Amino acid sequence: MGGSGTVPSAGAPEVRGSAAALPQEALEIAAGYAFGGPALDLGALLWDGRCLPDAQVRVPLPMLNRHGLVAGATGTGKTKTLQLIAEQLSAQGVPVFLADIKGDLSGVAAPGQQNDKVRSRAAEVHQEWAATGFPAEFYALGGIGHGIPVRATVTSFGPVLLSKVLQLNHTQEQSLGLIFHYADTKGLELVDLKDLRAVVAFLTSDEGKGELRSIGGLSTATAGVILRSLTAFEAQGMADFFGEPEFDTSEFLGTAPDGRGVVSVLELAAVQDRPQLFSTFLMWLLADLFHDLPEVGDADRPKLVFFFDEAHLLFDDASKAFLDSITQTVRLIRSKAVGVFFVTQTPKDVPADVLGQLGNRVQHALRAFTPDDQKALKATVKTFPNSAYDLEELLTGLGTGEAVVTVLSEKGAPTPVAATRLRAPESLMGPVKAGALERAVSSSALYGRYAQAVDRESAYERLQSRGGKGPDEMREPRGGKGPDEIREATGAADQRARRKEQPSVVEQVVGSGMFKSLARSVGTQIGREITRSLFGTARRRR
Structure with a gap:
């Protein structure tokens, strides 16, 4: 674009070329992007x-x-x-x-490669291009792919977002919200999907039905839909996205x-x-x-x-x-x-x-x-x-x-x-x-913090470890572990091997007389610190 330039309208940047031939609209557009900061x-x-x-x-x-x-x-x-x-x-x-x-x-993360297209584009827009x-x-x-794993606990993911993932309808979403509310108030942290299944199974058992009666209850049909959705979700390989260490x-x-x-x-x-x-x-x-x-x-x-x-x-x-x-x-x-x-x-x-x-x-x-x-x-x-x-x-x-x-x-x-x-x-x-x-x-400093999945004690594991104890003998549930404690926990492979030897979740939950007493232990550290945001997401205070 050769030729001498002319002075544009006040406030507009100089436009190289035959500015006199440009309509006023183009000059006004150019002036609209002449920022000082x-x-x-x-x-x-x-x-x-x-x-x-x-x-x-x-x-x-x-x-x-x-x-x-x-x-x-x-x-x-x-x-x-x-x-x-x-x-x-x-x-x-x-x-x-x-x-x-x-x-x-x-x-x-890598410097670009200069070629004819890049050189041409840089020249057209007056860009001082440098490979950077x-x-x-x-x-x-969940570690599926190349990258540091990003996981969330079920508790922090919350019922609203989980309902969308599970494709639940409005009534089922409300019921899932009630389940989360119950777990929150009882200090039952839902780390992974098996914890959620355990709570759902208990609340529909003969022993647990009364727990939600005062605030609406949980129908067997709705609980069945939620459990089937969770099972199908896991069968598609989705369980890896929920667990710890949770990403900060x-x-x-x-x-x-x-x-x-x-x-x-x-x-x-x-x-x-x-x-x-x-x-x-x-x-x-x-x-x-x-x-x-x-x-x-x-x-x-x-x-x-x-x-x-x-x-x-x-x-x-x-x-x-x-x-x-x-x-x-x-x-x-x-x-x-x-x-x-x-x-x-x-x-x-x-x-x-x-x-x-x-x-x-x-x-x-x-x-x-x-x-x-x-x-x-x-x-x-x-x-x-x-x-x-x-x-x-x-x-x-x-x-x-x-x-x-x-x-x-x-x-x-x-x-x-x-x-x-x-x-x-x-x-x-x-x-x-x-x-x-x-x-x-x-080589990332974050790799050691998040790479290895761990399965610390949560609702499901606490149920297993307290089998056979009376209500007065049950020790106070533990609060959340810090990052150092999590990294020192037993390896995930050993945890999985032990779980294979255990009875199914439904058998353990419905058959255990201790779960009701465990669930009623209110006021734990986790229960006190649960707060939920607009989306029902939650965190323990960091």
Whole structure:
């Protein structure tokens, strides 16, 4: 773009090239992104088919905790956009959480590889590209995949999220909530799924039916549905996700010695055929952060930016109460300096009450091959503020690595809609080699803390150990163990071997006269400290 430039309108950045030929709308768009404070550089403005490299499209760093949406059809570049934003957040000292559905975001830890496409893109948008790797930790749900295992106890996961995973209806969800309430008040910690089965079986036995009678009771039919759902859930290999050591989500808030934010990559490729499980687990991670973090108000930068991929899976078939909890969590977690970006195909995948809270938008291309596609396109256009572009035409004509952007300015007002040619990530655009990933995981300081599953004493084990004792001889149930005690516990393999020799849960629970006395021992350390959040998630005080 040759020729001399002219002075743009007041407040607008200089636009290189024949600025006199640009419509006033383009100059006003460029002025809307001329922020003075720290910001992330997304790319350069596109107007009338031209890339204007000196009209940079940016998002203010303090506004990243006002949440966002990254949307677009498959293959339009959403993953690279996540990587680009994650890199720049890390460089500015902000930790990032990335859900890696396809298994190709591990490359954020390795320097990128320059090629003709990268050089061309960098030149087009005036990017000073340099191959750079960023500090990263790698996680996997329940240890299935390459990564440090992320587990939750059944107690902390709570009845609301577990009901969604088990696909229970509203009545069954209420009954499960009653079971959790009973376990909480009696100090019966539910570490894994066998603990929950034990409590359900007891509450439907002749001996245990009276325990819940004063607050509604538990029907045998509903208990049967819950038990069958748990059995099917375990048969699909899901039991590994529940247990200890339970993951402490504050690990996501780390920074490297050089001050850069750590990028936490949760690999989900190995469980992508279980979408309801991983989407609900992501919500548990977010709810747990909400539960633990203090209020900070409007911070000058986020404590964490959390990318929630395949977001539509969370909202599919969700009850109104569940959606209300999501909406309230998203609304309130902003004041704890956590930004949440939902990643999906179209904005209509996200409920209106949640979408209304997503101030930063990066919309990649949409396809309009079918009537349903066309309907989704029109709905997407309506979600944007007034635009100088014909958005229906623009959104179907964007190329890979191009997007329509609108963000919140430093004053919290929406910026003009800007068609943008995005920058190229500086880290590796693709997965690192398996060997390098395994070395990174095993050398992590967190590996020794979470790698080995343990099965300490909880509701099920306490029942076994107290067989044959009278009520007065039963010792006080133990509180939760700390990390050092857990690491010193008996190995999981030995525990499993012992359990194989024991009678079934139902036989032990229904046949034991001691469980009722055990369950009535109120006021234990665990029972006193259980508090539940919006989603029914819970933690013992750390």
